[in-house]
Each structure stands twice: as C-alpha cells, then as structure tokens.
Amino acid sequence: MLNRQRLGIVLLLALLGLAVAGPWLASRAPFEQDLYGILRQPAWHEPLGTDHLGRSMLARLASATRLSLGLALASALTAALPGTLLGLVAAWRGGWTLRLANTVADAVLALPGLLLVLLLGAFAPGAFWPLYVGLSLVLWVEYFRVTRATASVVLASPHVEAARLLGFGPVYILRHHVLPALLPLLATLLCFGASAAVLALAAMGFVGLGAQPPQAELGLMMTELLPYAAEAPWLLAGPIVVLTLATLALVLLSGRTHEEGALA
Amino acid sequence: MNQDNATLLHVDQLVISDARGRLAGPFSFSLAAGRALTLIGESGAGKSLLAHAILGTLPRGLRAEGRLTLDARTFDAMDGPARRASWGRRLALLPQEAALALDPTMRVGRQLAETHALVGGKRWTDAWRQTADDLDALGMPHAAGQWPATLSGGMAQRVALAITRAGHAPVLIVDEPTKGLDPHWRDAIVAQLQAALREGCAVLAITHDVEVARALGGDIAVLRQGVVVEHGPAEALLREPGHPFTRALLAAAPHAWPARPAAVAGDDVLQASGLSKRLGHRQLFQHIDLALRAGERLAVTGPSGSGKSTLGNVLLGLMPADAGSVRRPARVTPVRFQKLYQDPASAFAPARAIGHALHDLCARHRVTPARIAPLMQRMGLHPDLLARLPHAVSGGELQRFALVRALLLDPVFLFADEPTSRLDPLTQREVIDILVEATAERACALMLVTHDRALAHNVAARHIEFGGGPH
Numbered sequence: 001m002l003n004r005q006r007l008g009i010v011l012l013l014a015l016l017g018l019a020v021a022g023p024w025l026a027s028r029a030p031f032e033q034d035l036y037g038i039l040r041q042p043a044w045h046e047p048l049g050t051d052h053l054g055r056s057m058l059a060r061l062a063s064a065t066r067l068s069l070g071l072a073l074a075s076a077l078t079a080a081l082p083g084t085l086l087g088l089v090a091a092w093r094g095g096w097t098l099r100l101a102n103t104v105a106d107a108v109l110a111l112p113g114l115l116l117v118l119l120l121g122a123f124a125p126g127a128f129w130p131l132y133v134g135l136s137l138v139l140w141v142e143y144f145r146v147t148r149a150t151a152s153v154v155l156a157s158p159h160v161e162a163a164r165l166l167g168f169g170p171v172y173i174l175r176h177h178v179l180p181a182l183l184p185l186l187a188t189l190l191c192f193g194a195s196a197a198v199l200a201l202a203a204m205g206f207v208g209l210g211a212q213p214p215q216a217e218l219g220l221m222m223t224e225l226l227p228y229a230a231e232a233p234w235l236l237a238g239p240i241v242v243l244t245l246a247t248l249a250l251v252l253l254s255g256r257t258h259e260e261g262a263l264a
Numbered sequence: 265m266n267q268d269n270a271t272l273l274h275v276d277q278l279v280i281s282d283a284r285g286r287l288a289g290p291f292s293f294s295l296a297a298g299r300a301l302t303l304i305g306e307s308g309a310g311k312s313l314l315a316h317a318i319l320g321t322l323p324r325g326l327r328a329e330g331r332l333t334l335d336a337r338t339f340d341a342m343d344g345p346a347r348r349a350s351w352g353r354r355l356a357l358l359p360q361e362a363a364l365a366l367d368p369t370m371r372v373g374r375q376l377a378e379t380h381a382l383v384g385g386k387r388w389t390d391a392w393r394q395t396a397d398d399l400d401a402l403g404m405p406h407a408a409g410q411w412p413a414t415l416s417g418g419m420a421q422r423v424a425l426a427i428t429r430a431g432h433a434p435v436l437i438v439d440e441p442t443k444g445l446d447p448h449w450r451d452a453i454v455a456q457l458q459a460a461l462r463e464g465c466a467v468l469a470i471t472h473d474v475e476v477a478r479a480l481g482g483d484i485a486v487l488r489q490g491v492v493v494e495h496g497p498a499e500a501l502l503r504e505p506g507h508p509f510t511r512a513l514l515a516a517a518p519h520a521w522p523a524r525p526a527a528v529a530g531d532d533v534l535q536a537s538g539l540s541k542r543l544g545h546r547q548l549f550q551h552i553d554l555a556l557r558a559g560e561r562l563a564v565t566g567p568s569g570s571g572k573s574t575l576g577n578v579l580l581g582l583m584p585a586d587a588g589s590v591r592r593p594a595r596v597t598p599v600r601f602q603k604l605y606q607d608p609a610s611a612f613a614p615a616r617a618i619g620h621a622l623h624d625l626c627a628r629h630r631v632t633p634a635r636i637a638p639l640m641q642r643m644g645l646h647p648d649l650l651a652r653l654p655h656a657v658s659g660g661e662l663q664r665f666a667l668v669r670a671l672l673l674d675p676v677f678l679f680a681d682e683p684t685s686r687l688d689p690l691t692q693r694e695v696i697d698i699l700v701e702a703t704a705e706r707a708c709a710l711m712l713v714t715h716d717r718a719l720a721h722n723v724a725a726r727h728i729e730f731g732g733g734p735h
Contacts, residue, residue: 158610161582166625166669167599176624180615 008252011245015065018242022062030055030063030216039232051221051235052228060216061238067211068218068246072197075132076190079139084186086140087147088174091155101148105141113138114200118209126212135200139193146185154178191254195247202243218243270297271333272466273318273355273435278330278341280313280322280490288313288490290330293483295435295466300457302469302477302498304513305487306688311470312360315437318468319357320344334435352383356433360440362424366412373399373408376427383431398426402456416569418449425456429465436460437468442476444606444685446568446715454479472688474514478502486510516689519718524700526725530558533596533676533709534579538588541574548574549730552588558676559707561700563720566730572713575728576603576679579711599629602670604699606682608662612654618665619650622672631672639668643698660691664698671702677709685714696723 018025027045028034034054042049048057090101108116117134124130154160160177204210205219213220221239229236271294279289288310295301303311317328321344328341335354339346347355359365367375373395380391399407402422412420421441428436438457442450454476457467461480469480477484477498485495486507494507505511514520532555539552548571556562564572577583579590580601592601605611613621626633640647643664649657657665663683670678680699684692700723703710712723720727 158605158607159613162603162605162611162666163613165580165582165599165601165603166673167628168624172624172628176616176621177613180613 004252008249008254011249012253015069015242015246015249018062019066019069022059022066026056026059026062028056028059030059031214032056032059039228039235041232042234048238049232049235051225057235057238060221061242063216064218064221064239065242065246067216068198068201068243071128071132071135071201072194072246075135075139075197076193078132078136079193080143080186080190083140083143084147084182087144088151088178090144091148091151092170098148101144105144108137108141114203117200117204121204121209128211131201131204131210135197139197142189142193143186146189147182150182150185151178154181188254191250195250195254198243198246198250202239271295272297272335273468274333275318276331276333278314278317278328278332280310280317280326280328282326286490287326288487291492293485293495295468297434297464297466298461300461300467300469300480300482300498302471302480302482302484303487304471304474304477304484306472306489306690310490311487312439315357315439315468315470317341318437319351319355320347321357350433352379352431352433354433355435356428356431356437358425358428358436358438358441360443362428362441363412363415363417363420365424366420366427368412370412371408372410372412372415372423375412376408376423376430379427379430394430398430399423402426403452416449418445418452418568421445421449421453422456425453429460434465435468436465437470439470440472441469442471442473444682448567450476451479474502474517474689486513513689516693517718518692518696518716518722521693521718521722524722527559527561527704528707529560530707531593532556533558533593534601535591536579536588537591539575539578539585539590540587541571541578541583541585543571543574552728554579554728556677556709556711558709559704560726561703561710561712561724562726562728563724564711564713564728564730565715565717565720568715570730572730573681575730576681576711576713579677580679596676599673600675601677602673602675602679604663604666604670604678604680604683606685608659608666608683609654611666612662614654617651617653618657618662622650622665622669625669625672629673635672636668639671642702643668644694658691660687660695663687663695667695667699667702671706674706675708678703678711680710680712682713682715684719685716692719 032055034050036054037050038052038054040046040050046056046058048061051057051060086101090098116138117131120130120134154177160173163173163177201210201217202219205217206223208223211217211220213224218239222236225236225239273295275291275293278291280287291314293301303314305311313322313326316322318332322328330341332339332341334347334350366372376398377388377391377395380386380394381388384391386394395408399405404419404422407415407419407423415423425438425441441453441457445453450473457469457480461467467480469476471477481498483495484498484501485492486509487493488509494501494505494510501510502514505514534554534556536552536554539554540550541548552575564575566572574583578585580603581590581598612618622636623633625631626636637647645661645664645668649661654662683699684695687695696719699710712720714720
C-alpha cells in the first residue's frame with residue numbers, strides 16, 4: 001500500500017467519523033433554528049458556529065457528510081454490480097450479447113450524465129431516489145466497459161485456454177483467472193465513481209435541483225451561505241472543505257500500487 | 265575504418281545485488297568499435313540484469329556497484345540518471361521481448377521516423393526518407409503503414425532493432441534478440457547485427473543461442489549463476505571450451521544429442537481426415553490425414569506462421585477446422601488430450617500459487633494429491649516451488665510444472681507447442697528428456713511442434729513438414 005492510499009484512508013475515516021458521530025457531537029438537531037444566535041463565530045459549545053438561521057453548523061455538516069457519502073457509496077455500488085456482471089456476460093458470450101450490451105452502453109453514454117439525473121429529478125422534485133437512480137444509471141457504463149475490455153483479453157489468453165483444456169468450469173475460471181485481473185481496476189473505478197457521485201450531488205444541490213431546504217446538503221449549504229461569505233467566511237468554508245476532503249480522499253485511495261517489473 | 269579497436273564502453277567491477285546479496289558480477293570488460301561481446305549461459309543467470317545495470321535502469325530494490333566509462337566519461341554504476349542523456353544516442357538497448365516495446369497504437373513507419381527525427385536529430389522529411397530506406401533494406405517495404413499487432417514476431421523484432429539503431433548509438437546492447445524466432449528470422453536479426461558491427465558499432469549481445477554467438481564472432485563470455493566462468497575470442501572458445509559448464513552448454517544443442525529408442529506404438533488415440541484450415545486469405549493446410557497411436561511421437565516442423573500450432577489446436581478441438589474431421593476413441597474423456605504452451609508463464613493463472621493450482625486440478629478430477637510429489641521429484645522440482653506464483657519460477661521449472669499438470673490427468677495425447685523455444689539449451693535438453701521419457705512411460709502420444717529440425721529428428725521418427733510461411 002502506498003503512502004497516498006494510507007492518507008486517503010485516514011481522511012475517509014475522519015469524514016465517516018464526522019458523519020456517524022455528528023448527532024452526539026452536536027448539541028442540536030441540524031434543522032433546529034435559533035434566530036437569536038445567527039452567524040455566530042466558532043465557540044466551545046458550537047465548534048463550527050451557527051448559520052444565518054442560527055442552526056448548528058457542526059450538526060448540519062455532519063448530516064450533509066452522511067448524506068453525501070452514503071448516497072455516493074450506494075450509487076457507486078449499485079452501478080458496479082450490474083455493470084460488472086453485464087461486462088462479464090458480454091465478454092464471455094460475445095456475439096449478439098456483446099453487441100446488444102455495447103449498444104445500450106453507448107446509448108447511455110451519449111446522454112450527458114447530469115441531464116439524465118435532471119430528467120429523473122423532474123418526476124419527483126425534492127426526492128432523493130431520482131438522484132440515486134440517475135447516478136447509478138450514469139455510472140454503470142464505466143464498469144461495464146472496463147470489465148468487458150479486461151475480461152475479453154483475459155478470456156482469450158492461453159492460461160484460460162489451458163484451464164478449459166484441464167476441465168475447469170466457468171466459476172473456477174472467473175474466480176482464479178478473471179477476477180484477479182479485474183478487482184484492482186474495479187477498486188479504482190469504485191473510488192472514482194464515488195467521488196463523481198459526491199460532486200454530482202453537490203452540483204445538483206448548488207443549482208437548486210437536488211436536495212431541498214431545510215435538508216443539510218453540501219451544495220445546498222454553499223448556496224445558502226454564499227450571501228454571508230463576507231460577514232462569516234468560516235461558514236462557507238465548512239461545506240467546501242468537506243467536499244474537497246471527500247473527493248481528495250477518494251482520489252488518493254484510487255491510486256494503484258505499482259508492481260515492480262520482474263526481470264528474467 | 266580508422267576507429268577500429270577504439271574502446272567505446274568500459275565496465276569495471278560491476279556487481280548487481282539485492283537486499284539479500286549478490287545476484288551477478290563482478291563484470292569487467294571493454295567493448296571495442298566493430299567488435300561483438302556475446303554473453304551466453306543459462307536463463308536466470310543475471311544476463312538481463314547486466315544490460316539494465318549498464319543502462320542504469322535496474323528495477324527498484326536492486327543495486328549496482330562499480331564504474332562505467334562511456335565517451336571518456338566515467339560514471340558510478342548506480343547513477344543511472346547521469347547516463348540518461350546517452351540513451352538512444354550513445355548507448356542503446358534492444359530489450360527482451362522487443363515486440364512489446366513497440367507502441368501498439370502507432371503505425372510502424374511513424375515509430376521509426378519519429379526516432380530518426382527526435383533521437384537521431386534528422387529533419388522530418390529526411391527521417392521519413394530514411395525510414396523508407398530502412399524498411400526497404402529489411403525487406404519489408406510495405407510495413408510502414410502497418411500496426412505492430414499485425415507483424416509477426418520476427419518482423420516486429422527487426423523493426424524494433426531498426427528503431428534501436430535509429431539514434432546512431434555506437435554502443436548497442438541486445439537482450440535475447442532471437443528468443444522464440446525460427447531460423448529464418450534468427451538469421452535475419454543476426455545479419456542486421458552484423459551490419460551494425462561493420463558500421464563500427466560495439467555490440468553487447470545477450471543470448472542463450474550458441475549459433476548467434478558463433479555468427480557474431482568477437483568475444484564470448486560464459487555466464488553461470490551470475491559469474492563469468494570463461495571468456496575469450498569466440499572462435500577459440502567454441503572450438504576448445506575450457507570450462508566443463510561451457511562444454512555442457514555446447515553439447516546441449518539438439519544435433520549433438522544421442523539418439524533415442526524408437527517409440528512403441530499402441531492403439532489409435534486420434535484420427536484426423538481431410539483437415540483444412542484457412543486464416544484470412546492464407547491456406548494454412550489442406551487435406552491432412554493423420555492417425556496417432558498411443559506412445560507414438562510425431563514432430564511438426566516449419567517456419568513460424570505456417571500453421572503448425574493451428575493444426576495442433578484443431579486436433580485438440582480448440583479451433584474448428586474448415587473441412588475434415590477429428591475422431592477420438594469414445595471411451596477416452598476429453599481432458600486426457602492436453603497441451604504444453606510455448607510460453608509456460610502465460611499458461612498458468614498469474615495470481616494463483618502453483619501448488620494451489622495443482623491441488624485445484626486434483627480436486628476437480630478426483631485425483632489424489634499424493635501423486636503430485638513423486639511427479640515433481642521425477643522432474644527434479646523442489647517442493648518449495650509450490651508456494652510460488654508462476655512468474656516467480658524460471659521458464660524451465662514452469663514448463664516442467666506444466667508437464668506435471670498434464671500428467672496428473674493421465675493424458676493419451678499431448679500437443680507440445682514449441683515447449684522449449686524460449687529456454688536455454690541446457691534447460692531445453694532437460695525438459696525434452698523428461699517430456700519424452702514421461703510420455704513413453706505412460707504410452708501417451710506426443711505431437712511436438714518446433715522450428716528446430718535437429719530437435720524434431722531427435723525426438724520423433726515421424727515428421728510433418730510445413731512450408732510456405734508468411735515471409
């Protein structure tokens with residue numbers, strides 16, 4: 001494991017800690033207003049200050065982190081599973097299966113990802129499931145393409161031919177020949193996919209098409225706090241720092257270990 | 265030439281080691297203009313490490329000590345970055361598996377022209393003209409527009425060598441330049457190297473092919489386990505080898521092997537009639553009738569690309585034939601028809617330890633794993649090797665493991681597809697001896713595909729000769 005991956009793990013664990021422990025750390029619920037105490041500076045009982053409606057920034061940030069990471073992880077996983085399976089089936093079967101799967105993937109790829117999410121969002125404004133479904137629908141194509149390309153090469157290799165001659169079945173070949181080549185790539189993709197989902201969610205919230213008030217969400221919080229950037233810059237910094245750290249952690253984590261070339 | 269005998273590269277007390285100790289060396293030698301130095305020896309003797317140590321491109325974790333003198337500048341061996349400016353221009357390497365060094369996404373002509381222009385310092389118009397001349401001289405005038413993937417191994421090797429030379433480096437290091445090539449392409453590569461020598465290059469050749477060493481002339485150094493056991497002028501050393509290891513190496517060429525007892529043939533295990541196969545526009549073979557009997561040995565020879573391997577694959581059912589049929593006795597299960605591959609490292613799952621893979625096989629076919637140990641002992645394989653991954657054992661050992669793997673299934677037919685063309689002569693002899701003995705003991709039919717006629721004649725009484733490769 002590389003140092004950068006360790007750093008990524010530490011960052012991610014810190015964010016997860018914030019997300020999970022938020023309700024205990026913060027004195028109030030994320031939506032509880034206190035109009036007598038707005039735009040407060042960080043203090044002992046309110047470590048990150050309060051926003052323009054007097055809500056606890058710590059509670060809101062923790063809640064937003066939980067939402068972002070949870071949704072990102074969920075959509076990355078739901079995209080990975082069907083994408084990988086379809087890629088494997090297409091590579092294994094070839095022929096018509098492969099052509100059909102390729103066509104579907106290309107069709108999805110032709111649509112801009114955010115547009116698809118917006119389109120679904122129009123069905124149920126303010127709900128989260130369109131975001132989740134939309135993100136998954138966009139992200140699966142990458143898994144499909146990478147899996148199909150890698151698996152095709154492995155399945156055509158002499159060691160798979162040898163394994164078939166030796167009488168091994170598809171499950172064994174998948175487990176010991178294909179997956180070892182595939183898993184490192186999938187792990188990388190999963191990290192990139194999750195960071196793309198985090199960003200997409202924040203972007204939707206920022207333009208007002210994702211999470212709706214009073215929900216605490218990173219992009220939405222930025223929009224809400226932007227008018228107070230001059231008076232209370234530390235408030236706007238909160239969601240920006242969390243968003244940056246989350247994407248940074250996932251990108252750091254995605255770095256593949258470099259194998260040293262063996263020399264004869 | 266006035267610069268004859270000028271020393272171009274001097275290597276002084278070069279030692280390569282890793283964390284556990286010395287791997288190869290000490291090496292001290294000089295390379296003179298117009299003269300070759302050939303390193304021969306077993307694979308895994310540290311020959312390739314030497315090439316990388318001279319360039320300064322050793323993999324991480326390995327250390328080089330000693331000094332190098334190039335162009336009147338003396339370098340510390342470990343200080344690779346200092347020699348970087350010389351790469352390609354003063355000091356060029358043709359790496360092992362050079363075909364893999366070609367960029368698969370760039371046409372051949374462009375790769376060569378680019379090197380002429382960017383490394384050789386020519387203007388682009390001149391670079392393209394030179395590229396056309398080079399490819400004409402190589403006898404492949406139409407290759408400029410081709411992709412590397414469409415070239416045969418020999419053609420790719422010739423192009424890679426031309427690219428290596430395009431920077432006009434006077435010191436040329438070639439690592440196994442003829443590995444896996446048939447005699448036609450081997451001679452072509454050797455001719456290219458001889459041309460370089462005539463133009464005043466110094467060539468450091470690393471090979472396990474004694475014929476290449478003989479053809480290049482100059483000096484020879486014999487390596488064993490990282491140490492030079494003997495060195496001297498090529499002619500004298502090959503005529504009167506002093507060290508026992510050198511004698512064994514020279515005697516390991518297939519034409520020097522003693523004859524083998526004839527095979528005892530039993531019942532038919534395979535019958536093919538009227539087999540034909542085309543690949544693209546080329547007819548590989550037509551109307552082949554073939555019957556193989558238990559214990560019989562058949563050799564298939566011919567240049568690469570002539571369809572030898574395809575015939576074996578068709579017999580095994582790995583490829584369909586265009587016409588004709590293959591019949592096997594109904595009582596024999598399909599897994600008893602097995603294959604040995606040219607590159608054993610590519611025939612094992614790369615991430616599964618060898619021992620696990622063998623146990624998986626036993627579990628799959630309800631063979632008792634107790635049979636593995638005696639087979640391994642018979643092949644001279646140490647039990648510790650079972651814990652290793654396939655790429656962590658030598659080619660010869662892995663090929664013997666491939667044989668163990670096949671023998672566990674009691675094969676009646678074994679198709680050995682150039683099983684030793686990537687091995688050094690000593691290992692080749694060991695592997696072939698074991699292969700022939702093991703198949704004879706078990707009355708298994710052996711079909712050996714090779715481009716080495718001497719090997720074919722030694723192993724089998726029956727031959728099929730393929731002609732008309734894609735040359």
